[in-house]
Amino acid sequence: MFKAGKVAILGRSNVGKSTLLNVLIKEKLCIVSKKPGTTRDNIQGILSGKDFQIVFIDTPGMHRPKNLLGSSMVKRASSTILESDLVLLLVDAYGGITSEDEKIFQRLPTEKINFLIINKIDRIQKHRILPIIKKAQQFPFKEIIPISASKKDGTDIVFKKILENLPEGYPIFPEDQLSDKNEKFFVGEIVRENILRLTRQEIPHSIAVTIEEMKEKKDKSNQRIYYIRANICVERKSQKSIVIGKKGQMLKKIGEHSRKEIENFLNTHVFLDLWVKLCENWRKDPYMLKNLGY
Ligand SMILES: Nc1nc2c(ncn2[C@@H]2O[C@H](COP(=O)(O)OP(=O)(O)OP(=O)(O)O)[C@@H](O)[C@H]2O)c(=O)[nH]1
Numbered sequence: 001m002f003k004a005g006k007v008a009i010l011g012r013s014n015v016g017k018s019t020l021l022n023v024l025i026k027e028k029l030c031i032v033s034k035k036p037g038t039t040r041d042n043i044q045g046i047l048s049g050k051d052f053q054i055v056f057i058d059t060p061g062m063h064r065p066k067n068l069l070g071s072s073m074v075k076r077a078s079s080t081i082l083e084s085d086l087v088l089l090l091v092d093a094y095g096g097i098t099s100e101d102e103k104i105f106q107r108l109p110t111e112k113i114n115f116l117i118i119n120k121i122d123r124i125q126k127h128r129i130l131p132i133i134k135k136a137q138q139f140p141f142k143e144i145i146p147i148s149a150s151k152k153d154g155t156d157i158v159f160k161k162i163l164e165n166l167p168e169g170y171p172i173f174p175e176d177q178l179s180d181k182n183e184k185f186f187v188g189e190i191v192r193e194n195i196l197r198l199t200r201q202e203i204p205h206s207i208a209v210t211i212e213e214m215k216e217k218k219d220k221s222n223q224r225i226y227y228i229r230a231n232i233c234v235e236r237k238s239q240k241s242i243v244i245g246k247k248g249q250m251l252k253k254i255g256e257h258s259r260k261e262i263e264n265f266l267n268t269h270v271f272l273d274l275w276v277k278l279c280e281n282w283r284k285d286p287y288m289l290k291n292l293g294y
């Protein structure tokens with residue numbers, strides 16, 4: 001019997017949804033950062049086995065929308081529940097179940113199979129887990145599983161329980177496909193992750209990365225090389241100077257780190273050409289958002 005289905009990963013921002021997806025599919029697919037609001041788009045990560053295929057859907061953190069980008073993210077997260085067979089709802093063990101979490105719990109469709117995943121248990125003492133479980137038992141969760149995604153503790157149980165509850169079905173994607181997104185998307189995400197990691201200032205929400213050109217070329221010594229030109233869109237002049245840095249040092253660093261990761265990802269040499277552009281109000285501009293794929 002072949003099992004196949006979609007598993008949505010939902011929860012507030014920063015609870016570790018993307019980290020868990022990467023652990024479950026055993027690949028670093030989705031970008032992760034300390035800053036909330038890292039994931040902006042639904043990203044499917046595909047795990048195929050001999051007799052199963054699980055399509056995990058990483059979603060942007062659920063929060064109250066502040067602008068157009070925010071509200072389109074929330075809408076998408078809610079519609080993701082409808083297309084999935086199973087829902088993993090994540091909470092952060094450190095903060096426990098907050099009133100905002102409870103609001104999300106109340107919106108869960110009871111006809112779906114819902115698991116509550118209590119993540120980051122490495123951050124709290126063991127005796128503090130039980131009260132969280134007790135509180136969660138008031139809601140219709142089929143399983144309540146405490147884990148630490150970053151320490152890969154309890155994640156095998158999550159996988160086992162998902163497989164047990166997966167419906168019978170046919171594979172949705174070819175066996176060797178890893179994601180529904182293309183290489184171009186992940187190249188942009190790698191650059192964005194490095195900007196989030198390397199710049200200390202609070203600018204993450206103002207940044208978008210678009211890949212303007214990506215093609216294979218031969219270099220002087222006839223070696224194959226990927227030429228990639230990317231635009232980093234910022235909203236304000238001050239942010240432009242943060243990303244570029246003193247004498248261009250920051251942009252250089254972002255470029256070097258990103259290039260190495262992209263080379264690993266694409267398995268070829270890469271020439272990365274980064275440009276910082278001022279795109280005022282891109283988050284409020286429906287045309288721009290569409291262009292960026294949000
Ligand atoms: N201590 C600890 N930190 C974790 C764990 N899982 C994730 N993190 C950290 O939590 C932060 C947020 O992780 P993400 O995976 O980006 O969280 P997310 O839910 O995808 O966040 P958004 O995309 O912003 O909604 C990162 O700094 C992770 O390294 C865990 O089990 N323990």
Ligand SMILES: [Mg+2]
Nearest residue numbers: 017018038039
């Ligand atoms: Mg994320």
